[in-house]
Amino acid sequence: MFVRIPALAARHGAINLAQGVFDHGPPPELLAALASVAANDAVHQYMPSAGVPALRSAVASGCSPDTEVTVTAGATEALHCTMAALLRPGDEALVVEPAYEQYAPAIVAAGGVPVPVRVTSSEGTFASLLADACTSRTRLVVVNSPWNPLGRTLSDDEWAALAELAERRGIVVVSDETYEHLLPSGARHRGVLDVIQDPELRVKVSSVSKSLAATGWRVGWAVAGPGLTRRIRAVHQYVTFCPAVPLQFAVADLMASPSFGDVVGSVAAALHERAGWFAGALTGMGVGTKVAASPFYLVADVGSPAGEWCDRMVLDGGVAALPLSVFYSAPVPAVANLVRFAVCKRQSTVEEAAARLAARL
Structure with a gap:
């Protein structure tokens, strides 16, 4: 479909x-940033596989840009690298449905088994459903906030249930937060980095695709603890090596500016x-x-x-x-x-x- x-x-x-997908281009500030960096010869060559340092710093959200951030070719690559880093054949991954179409294929490609946790109405909650879906083989759970296709953010009881999985069961929470900047004026985004205390039990995935109307730029990232990040980077190294460098610099410049x-x-x-x-x-x-x-x-x-x-x-x-x-x-x-x-x-x-x-x- x-x-x-x-x-x-x-x-x-x-x-x-x-x-x-937008039917218009990115904001003029992003295009201006790209024009500005494009004149620098150095930005057209390989950069560190983990990503341009300035961009890693811009998206670190209080984490270490050196050891906890990996820049990827969009959120999709971040998801695939994360699944490959975490899953061994036969491991189970809970997928909260309705779910973005990339989650299950990324799990299967890594040898994992998707286990659906279905919210059966557009207003329903998955808080009481997670524990019963877990088995001894459950390795991670994938959620999305704000949530495609529903558009809502995760509720307090849903975040509390996810924290319980992480803290008591050692299950990694992979949170796709691609729509994090698209909340009403004055609303604060609450994500996995705010809720899960152990950095080795959380992965934040995000990108500029939706927040900057740049779905074709394919600039995304994964934020995780140092141990998880080493594994994510080991996969990423052999997938894209590094995303488009001029685009990384342009995004970094805009995110670091007062106007972002x-x-x-x-x-x-x-x-x-x-x-x-x-x-x-x-x-x-x-x-x-x-x-x-x-x-x-x-x-x-x-x-x-x-x-x-x-x-x-x-x-x-x-x-x-x-x-x-x-x-x-x-x-x-x-x-x-x-x-x-x-x-x-x-x-x-x-x-x-x-x-x-x-x-x-």
């Missing part, structure tokens, strides 16, 4: 709200504005939805089987979206009518999408 629906959209001229907070804040504010507008348009059509804490995506109840609805809309309505069911490894009746829209588009794009949906519905 992740391949088929976008391909159908391209073939039929549909507006692609199925993929979390304003830049990511403007990206977040624009997303919130567009999500609010689109949610209102959908509600006016009788499609139930609401804006989440991190509104990169909207989840809507379309009132009929979502897979059929998405096929019909891309072919007849000119708008592509994804059924929420594709983020589960097995059918979940409670989400059968739910659809995910990506609203990381220009205002004119979401307005045209709304007009097409209104005409079709």
Whole structure:
């Protein structure tokens, strides 16, 4: 479905709200940083495999940039390197569903066994489900906050359950925090580095893809304890060696500048504005939805089987979206009518999408 629906959209001229990819470029401050560093000959050559020191310092979040941060080719490579570093054949990894599509393949590629922990409603919690899913072979748990596709942040009881797994059972919490900067103005991101005290039992994965509208730059990172980091780097060394160096320098320059907070804040504010507008348009059509804490995506109840609805809309309505069911490894009746829209588009794009949906519905 992740391949088929976008391909159908391209073939039929549909507006692609199925993929979390922007239809506009990064903020001008990031492009200016790239232009500034590109004139330096040194940035076009190999750099340390662990990443440009300035970027490691910028994303260290109080950890050691020298021993606890690895820059990767996007969050996806960070996830794959982390799974390969942690899992041996037969090890189990809990995957909280609905889940981003890369988690299970990364686990399987490392020889691990994905064990789904399913939240069966868009408002449900996994706090009481984790302990029962654990076995003697459970090595790690993968979570996502803010959460794709639901858009919400993890609750206090969910973080407490994750801390219990780490502290009492020695299970590593791998937290994908790619959407960490896309919260409402004034909201503070709470992540795995805040909750899990033992650095060898936590891995934070993040990137600039969503926070800086630069999904094609493929600049991400993994933050973990020194022991875990040595293992992650040992894998990373033989995967990409180092991501694109000029892009690393540009990101580092922007993140170190006083304007960084304003830049990511403007990206977040624009997303919130567009999500609010689109949610209102959908509600006016009788499609139930609401804006989440991190509104990169909207989840809507379309009132009929979502897979059929998405096929019909891309072919007849000119708008592509994804059924929420594709983020589960097995059918979940409670989400059968739910659809995910990506609203990381220009205002004119979401307005045209709304007009097409209104005409079709």
